[in-house]
Amino acid sequence: MTAPRTLIRDGVVITVDQELGNFTQADVLIEDNLITAVGPNLPVDHVQVIDGSRMIVLPGLIDTHRHTWQSVLRGIASDWTLGQYFERIRAGIPPAYRPEDVYAANLIGALEALNSGITTMLDWSHIMNSPEHADAAIQALEDAGLRAIFAHGTPSDPPSEWYFQSTRRHPEDVKRLRRSRFANNEGRVTLAMAIRGPDFSTMETTAADLRLARELGLRVTMHIGGGLRGGQLRSIERMHQAGLLGPDMTFVHCNCCADHELRMMADTGGTASVSARVEMQMGHGMPATGRLMRAGVRPSLSVDVATAVGGDLFDEMRTALQMERALQNQAAMSQGQQAAQLELKAKDVLAFATIDGARTCGLEDKIGSITPGKQADLILLRRDTLNLTPLNEPCGSVVLSAGPQNVDTIFVAGKMVKQHGRLLNCDIEHVLQLATASRDHLFNTAGVPVGSTPVNFKQTA
Structure with missing residues (x-):
């Protein structure tokens, strides 16, 4: 439990607020669910004090695209291409999912995210095989204690009816x-x-789905421009021609979208989510991070699938940053030159994972920076550690050196949900048992290959 007034005292504070700037030593005051003051030596009393003298205080991280229902299938796609993923995960296993499997997966996936410092996650849920599946997914997000956007998707049973030029409209259950x-x-x-958008349904279906979302007052997110086929479809251009683009839309991946399409996205206020680790593995194309920025779109970051990569954003920040730097350096070297300076900075990528993520979710007025008046979604990283001592450049150290092991304390809406490195009010053993039992059921029922060596699930359960 957290007192109505909590003061984080003497932390290194990275606000991600351009007007406030950063502090080498400052306090953050939390009252109820809000940040109410930031600065050195705040004159307050009658508060619960948290010693931040060995901490870096920053906004909670924001993951803008994760298929959380796949968390109990962790690691099985570590050697798969996108085609193998579609065949084995999208087509092979989803019919075996019961509502309780969705609950178990969403619960362990959301807790994994929260434990690593992700205080807000967009759950891109295309396992809506029944209304009960949707309810189970939502309940798990509620029970996990993080802030979440439940992005209601389509069924995956059978996927052939719902993907690749599908004419089926979005499920009515969203109403x-x-x-x-x-x-x-x-x-x-x-x-x-x-x-699904034009990459995975007809333009008529996309238009109908967008009409429904706008009638309901909901933001939309869609996969776009991933891989050769995604690039050839020119889906953003076609939506622009149809007058469908708008500021309520998030485009996931964008690797093979043309530059002029990215400018169309920027001109209409659209946002983007980059999942660099998965994109590099599965053949989506080079991450579009730099091209998006040059087009006027500040991307956000996302984990995508725990079937292939770990569930934290520290690795995602590092990968997005260093991949874009590699592309810049290679472009210079191909011209017989060396880059004079790096274009993408660590502070940019930290913004991708915080305030730009908030903007992508339509929540930039509520979260994403340590700004008085915003929700108190905060994480405290231990800096008296082998990987962060001595602390010389806080933003660079957070992005390039820190990890989930540094996450000591977490607040969501002013409520402390992690302290001294442990999630509070969470029966971890029960969560692990639920996830393992779900995995056993799915593997036994589905009987599809796993990894690079075909393995019968019945033999591994």
Whole structure:
């Protein structure tokens, strides 16, 4: 539990607020669910004091695209291409999912995210095989204690009817959710729509799905421009021609989108999510980080799938940063030159994982920076550690050296949910048992190959 007034005293504070700047030693005051003051030596009393003298205080990290329902399939796609992923994960296993499997996966996936410093996560949920599946996914997000955007997607049973030029419209159950659990946008868990878009459905279907989302007042997110096929479709250009683009849209991946399409996205206020680790493995194309920025779009970052990569954003920040730097350096070297300075900075990538993530989720007025008046979604990183001592450049150290092991304390909406390196009010052993039992059921039922060597799930359960 957290007192109504909490003071984090004497921390290194990275606000990600351009007007406030950063502090080598400052306090952060939390009152109820809000940040109310930031600065050195705040004159307050009658507060619960947290010693921040060995901490880096920064906004909670924000993951803008994660298929959390796949968390119990962790690691099985570590050697797979995108084609193998579609065949084995998207087509092979989803029919075996029960609502309780979605709950178990969303719970362990959301807790993994929260434990690593992700205080907000967009759950891109295309396992909506029934209304009960949706309810289970939402309940797990509620129970995990993080801030979440539940992006209601399509069923995966059978996927052949819902993907690749599908004419089926978005499931009507999203209307039930909007009328009931999500009648407003004020909860810790809110609603969005994860639509297929022109890469995976017809333009007529895309237009209908967008109309539905806008009638319901929901933001939309879609995969776009991943791999050769995604680039050839020129989906953003076609949506622009149809007058469908708008500031309520997030485009995931964008690797093979043309530069002029990225400018169309920028001109209409769209946002983007980059999942560099998965994109580099599965053949989506080079991460579009730098091209997006040059087009006027500040990207956000996302984990995508725990089937292939770890569930924290520290590795995602590092990968996005260093991949873009490699592209810059290689371009210079191909001209017989050396880059005079690096274009993409560590502070840019930290912004991708915080304030730009908030903007992508339509929450930039509520979260994403340590700004008085915003929700108190904060993480405290231990800096008296082998990987962060001595602390010489805080932003660079957070992005390039820190990891989940440094996350000591977490607040979500002013409530302390992690302290001294341990999640609070969480029966981890029960969560692990749920996840393992779900994995056993799915593997036994599906019987599909795993990894580079075909393995019968019945033999591994």
